Amino acid sequence: MPSYTAPMRDIQFVLHELLKVEDALKEIPAHAELDADTLNSVLEEGARFASEVIQPLNQSGDEEGCTYVGDGVVHAPKGFKEAYAQYVEGGWPALSCDTEYGGQGLPHFVNNAFYEMLNSANQAWTMYPGLTHGAYEALHAHGTPQQKQLYLPKLTSGEWTGTMCLTEPHCGSDLGILKAKAEPVGDGSYLISGTKIFISSGEHDLAENIIHLVLARLPGAPEGTKGISLFIVPKFLPDASGKPGERNPVKCGSIEHKMGIHGNATCVINLDGAKGWLVGEENRGLNAMFVMMNGARLGVGMQSLGLAEVALQNSLIYAKDRVQFRAAKGPVNRDKPADPIIVHADVRRMLFTQKAYVEAGRAFSYWLALNIDKELSHPDEAVRKESADLVALLTPIVKAFVSDNTFECTNHALQCFGGHGFIKEWGMEQFVRDARINLIYEGTNAIQSLDLLARKVLADGGAKLKKFGKLIQAFVVENQGHAGMQEFLEPLMDIGDKVNKLTGEIGAKAQQNQEEVTAAAVPYLRVVGHLVYSYFWAQMARIALDNQGDDFYKAKLATARFYFAKLLPETAGYIRQARAGSEVVMGLPAELF
Amino acid sequence: MPSYTAPMRDIQFVLHELLKVEDALKEIPAHAELDADTLNSVLEEGARFASEVIQPLNQSGDEEGCTYVGDGVVHAPKGFKEAYAQYVEGGWPALSCDTEYGGQGLPHFVNNAFYEMLNSANQAWTMYPGLTHGAYEALHAHGTPQQKQLYLPKLTSGEWTGTMCLTEPHCGSDLGILKAKAEPVGDGSYLISGTKIFISSGEHDLAENIIHLVLARLPGAPEGTKGISLFIVPKFLPDASGKPGERNPVKCGSIEHKMGIHGNATCVINLDGAKGWLVGEENRGLNAMFVMMNGARLGVGMQSLGLAEVALQNSLIYAKDRVQFRAAKGPVNRDKPADPIIVHADVRRMLFTQKAYVEAGRAFSYWLALNIDKELSHPDEAVRKESADLVALLTPIVKAFVSDNTFECTNHALQCFGGHGFIKEWGMEQFVRDARINLIYEGTNAIQSLDLLARKVLADGGAKLKKFGKLIQAFVVENQGHAGMQEFLEPLMDIGDKVNKLTGEIGAKAQQNQEEVTAAAVPYLRVVGHLVYSYFWAQMARIALDNQGDDFYKAKLATARFYFAKLLPETAGYIRQARAGSEVVMGLPAELF
Missing domain, CATH: 1.20.1410 (I/LWEQ domain)
Known part of the structure; x- marks a missing residue:
């Protein structure tokens, strides 16, 4: 079974020596008080949660997968629910959320560093809170004050989770041709109908309510991407106090059997006149959803970084332990029948490749996340604009380049194990299978x-x-x-x-x-x-x-x-x-x- | 579910237009009579077997996998046994075997072309006859006349299957440190003890007997690769007439759970004083085994070629069918909401990459197989030597380059399907998982x-x-x-x-x-x-x-x-x-x- 130890020294190197985040934060009033000790201790606590609570569920979650129980009910693998309860209990969902809604108001890059660790430990599990955070961000940016008041505290606490419902059977990348319909009821709400597929975390038993953000067309909306609106569609309709009530007809029809990320429920979601509320302006839904999609693209970068890190760690341990052949320059380990394979040039090439991509990926993605903090919170408009431009430019790189590299890296890690890499028990092949989705979802590379x-x-x-x-x-x-x-x-x-x-x-x-x-x-x-x-x-x-x-x-x-x-x-x-x-x-x- | 149609036009192009095999065969007396029509009809018949009998078992075999029933007994997935019976019935195992032992005596390249098709249809299934053919070749090259008389007719007919038992828990690539022991009994036989792992087709219910070729050390043998000998160790000890009798203590202890090739039983084989007979000279076992390993390396090339071909076919069908976005130069398909994705440059890049690697891979590997025929059967010693040198030089290329390309190609094929590529039902991810082993076994790349x-x-x-x-x-x-x-x-x-x-x-x-x-x-x-x-x-x-x-x-x-x-x-x-x-x-x- 693979192990995982959070790379605290490397993370601190990036935060404090490379990015000098304390200096950067001093310019941002909202975060000016944050010191290195607080930052490090939050991350060390996060590292403990990742490695002790969810990492032990990674392989068992892959093996068991999610279960479609029937009638729209889905169970996550054993232990996922309890781990999620601990996550909520620990206040982790709130890390970088707005203090106005119960958040801790920490910078985004802190959350990203935390997500690197969560993804190293268990990508499939991490997608439940990950999507939730995306829904939080979209609503935070585009929701009405009432919507924010109703939904954001629950998403911040993690009591409710979120999804993004974009894809339909006939449209993945090409959202312009999507068909789901929204009929206005007249009271400010809408009835949404259609079929959505590939909905990650679409249904599960982790939380008392699920908030779907759904793209659909209003009657008479223009064709193409300019006729798409965004709706909040809760699984259970909350009353004004936020107590979940009536079951909304937004139901999971089945779950997919996939190459990897077995522990996350990838759902067909049927909307059969489900009640929803418009987010942002009519026909400007893609614009609102892009907040979530851009967050998700950085999220895929963090998933990829996390997978590459854990794969590297395990291949390095194996390469130092497994003995096979003698070093080209003569034995280094005479008391064993052969030398550890780390003496061989090509094993080193594979280890170095992983290290080089992981460490640059961490530096780059944390820097990008710090720029998101500047974009959102820096007092100087010029700095905000500069950061926004850099984030816009480099978001496709953090999504595609990091995930492509990670697919290469996890394959190198597997290869270091020789035949054992192909055996499930060792866990390396799961990293490859999980990593493969990152080249596809949230927009193919x-x-x-x-x-x-x-x-x-x-x-x-x-x-x-x-x-x-x-x-x-x-x-x-x-x-x-x-x-x-x-x-x-x-x-x-x-x-x-x-x-x-x-x-x-x-x-x-x-x-x-x-x-x-x-x-x-x-x-x-x-x-x-x-x-x-x-x-x-x-x-x-x-x-x-x-x-x-x-x-x-x-x-x-x-x-x-x-x-x-x-x-x-x-x-x-x-x-x-x-x-x-x-x-x-x-x-x-x-x-x- | 993926489909497969044997690429007869492309195969004929390579055989008749590129390699002009009829001319080449005229120089080899053993094959001088073979004409194009015979060749084509054998391959067309083979194509039917591949696409109609074993291809339909590929996805179900992956899903079900092999079953370790207990006490050394393993069942292959449903339908595998019946398909194998048809294979034997059709005389396919004998295709390029020596007529002296009941073979059809066709050139090696014919068998290779056939194996391309078998592997496109079902790599896991094909490994059962594939290993058998390897064992046949090793015994044909190094067995005593008595051994040949006893074993080759059964391996030629396919009544018995074969394995190669090299790897042990502590040694994969580095065979020099293997520990299995062979004690001479005194009657010309040996008692073999040790544990072998990763034994493909190591145990199953397809055939009445399994002939293991096992590497082990004789008492007092030199250390390293110069102290390894090769033994025939049958599952059931045959009498002189070839009737399987007493069960030999060479038993499957368990089977591996793997990333791919689920339909093939990858076994731990425990030898507990199992009876065996020396093949070739004492301490020269690796030399004898290299016949089998070189064949197996070309075999991995054919597995890889086959997988890339079937993945290409399916991604091409999908790319012509799936509509998504309009072409960059304007709509080509106005009666549909979008254009088939084959209009997009990057989809074409992925399809062309597959085509270019598959078609060159076929040309190269068939040419190499034709050179094996020359090496073995050409009357002119200079030609035999020239061919042997080319085969020796290029065997690592056909193993590693073709398999690396195929891993890239099957990943492109998966990627053409977008999110659907990640879903098991579509079958593309199985090609990636199956292809992954080809970079590892028979000597890592x-x-x-x-x-x-x-x-x-x-x-x-x-x-x-x-x-x-x-x-x-x-x-x-x-x-x-x-x-x-x-x-x-x-x-x-x-x-x-x-x-x-x-x-x-x-x-x-x-x-x-x-x-x-x-x-x-x-x-x-x-x-x-x-x-x-x-x-x-x-x-x-x-x-x-x-x-x-x-x-x-x-x-x-x-x-x-x-x-x-x-x-x-x-x-x-x-x-x-x-x-x-x-x-x-x-x-x-x-x-x-």
Whole structure:
């Protein structure tokens, strides 16, 4: 059975040494009082919950899965309910929620660090509170004061959970063609009908009520994405005091049998004239839902980071323990029949790859979460705008790049175990199966790459990308006098130049033919992802160079060097792919495939 | 539920247009009479068996898995036994077996083409006859005349099945440390004791007897790989007439619960003084077993090819059927609410990637199998030697490169289905799970890469690699006057030059430090794999250029162009990784990881 120990030293390194969050928080009045000790002790407490309460349920939850009992009733795997009760009891759902609704008002990045740990421990379980937090955020941003008063305290306390109901059998990515209908009753409420599928945490026995956020069309709404509205549809209709009453006809019809995340109930949800209330403006539902979707995309990044971390930990333990063959330079362990496999170059390549992606992923995603705090709470509008732009630009990267890397990493972790990696008992194959969904949901990684290239980069002529580029330039200027930094600054500047050039080229070709964008987007995202990771690895290398006596920093420096020597170079291939043009993919008529 | 139709047109293209197997067979007396019609009709019959008999059991076999009934008894999933009876009834096990033992004496490549289809239909089922054929080959090559007389007719008919028992709990790749013991009884037999794990097809209810080929040590045998001997250990001891009698204490202790290939029983096999007979010379067991392992490595290539083909077929059907979004250049399907997703560039990238890898994989692996026929049966010793060298050189490529590509391809196929790809019902995730083992068993892909670089390339100063290079040079010379071929010859020559240069560099560095080899081997294998595929794609492009009127060749040409524009370029990254040197992976002390 796999183990998990929260990587507190690495988390603290990112928070305090790399991001210097205390300094950053001093500029934000809402969080100015938060000190490092409080922060660390919250996270240490969170680490205990993750590793002691939900990690032991990860493998059993995978094995047992959820159960559709009948008549819309679903049971989560054994122990999930009790763990959730402890979660609520501990006040964890409230961590970064608004104090006005009972929240603890901590910064978003704290919640994200906590979610990394929860996901390392048990991704399927974590999706129950994860979706809830998404629903909280959407309502917090777009609900009426009454809706907020009624729902937010219950979502903050975790007494109720939430879902997002977007997908229908005929529409996944293409929400413009969704069919669910909302008929106004006349009293401010609506009756919603339709079938939703792939609804994560859609039904379960963890909480007394479930608040579905449902996309549907009003009568006479325009076709396409501009005719979609968002509704709150509670499982049990609450009275004004928030006491759940009548059962609303929003019912689970069945649950899916999936490759992974077995412990989370993926539901078909049938709405049969279910009562709902409009959130935000009519026909502007996608706009409101995007709050939740953007949160969910960062959430997928944290799921992916968490899985890669736990997979790394377990493959590292195994690689130090399992003996097989002698080291190429001669035995290192003469009292055993063979050497631990960590002596072998390719096992090290797999371990280093995981380390390099995990540590850069953590640096990047925590930084992005800190920018969300700035976007929401910084007193200076210019800072808020700057942060909002960076978050918008990089959300598709945290979703797609981190999840793609994690799929690679969990596969390396499995491979380190040889044949044992394929056996369920060892738990490594579960990480691969769980990680696989992260490339799909909340917008496939191809959709993310289009979002990045078309909407975030080309649509504003590269303005947001230039903002990120300026951060890199500033870092380069600041460090160029440092002799030890040259080996990192050179490849960083090089990949920066290449991204600029590539962006310009695709932008020029896109003037003639939009397919030049769609054909280049996926490799383009990987190249930009590496620009981001190069920037964070260069920063981490600098800190490591300044602290060379200590083992922790020796490993950090070695991992930085590995990243630049062995991972960044894959961009050479991706740049060629991104430049290959659209004709080579679009030229062949569909019927000739 | 996924479907499967054997790709007869593509198979015939490879056999008759690319490899011109009839001409090749005319030089081999044993097969000189075989004509295209016979060949095609055998394969069409085989296609029917694969798609009608075993494909329908693939998903149910995955769902049900094997059952350990107790006391060493294992049942394969429902229907497997009956399908196997039909297989035996149809004479399929005998296809490429020696006529002396009841075989049909057809060339190996015919059997390989058949195995592609079997594996597309049902990899888990196919491993029962697959291992049997491996045992047949090892005994055919190294058994005594008496052993051959006793066992080969039963393995040829399929009445008995076979296994290979190598792995033990403490040794997988590193067979040198295996512990199983063989004590001579004095009558020419031995009593074998030990525990073997991960024994595919190790126990089941398909056949009346199971012939285990077991590696064990004789008393006083030298340590390491030079003290291992190979033994025949039948489940039931046959009398001289081949009638199974007494139960031999070689028993299944339990079966593994795995990520995939659920329909195949992966067994712990306990040998408790089981009776066995030496195969080949004392202490030369690995040598004898290598016949089986090399066959098994090509077998993994065929498993991988088969899986990629069936995944491609199903993702293509889905991509033409599923509508989602409009095409970038405007609607192509106005009577539906959206266009089929095959209009989208990235879906096409995923389909083309699958096509390009599958079609090159088929060309390459059939060619390799034809070379095995030449190696075994060609009257000219020089041809036999030349073929043997090419087979030795390229066996690690067919195992590792094809299986790595297939893992990528099955993941692309899954991704084409969006969220549905993650749902068991659609069957795509099973292909990914089944494909995952192919990167591990029969020597992990890292082991393959060491075999390629250290043993097959550097050990003879690149002599075998040069032989393959000469084939490419000859092809280039032959085609350089052809204007249309320039676009293919240039990248082919370029990657050839790069492989030569890279090989020379690593060879030079290896003189100083063996770790330069182990650190470079994995990316090196991918680069050489692309050299091989470039060669086959260039050949297929030539045939397509000569037949441009026909749709089949239009698709072939488009796929060739896609390969050179979008897949070959990944070598740019791998070459950099292979050149990065060993210090960056080996420098950090293990305890600092």
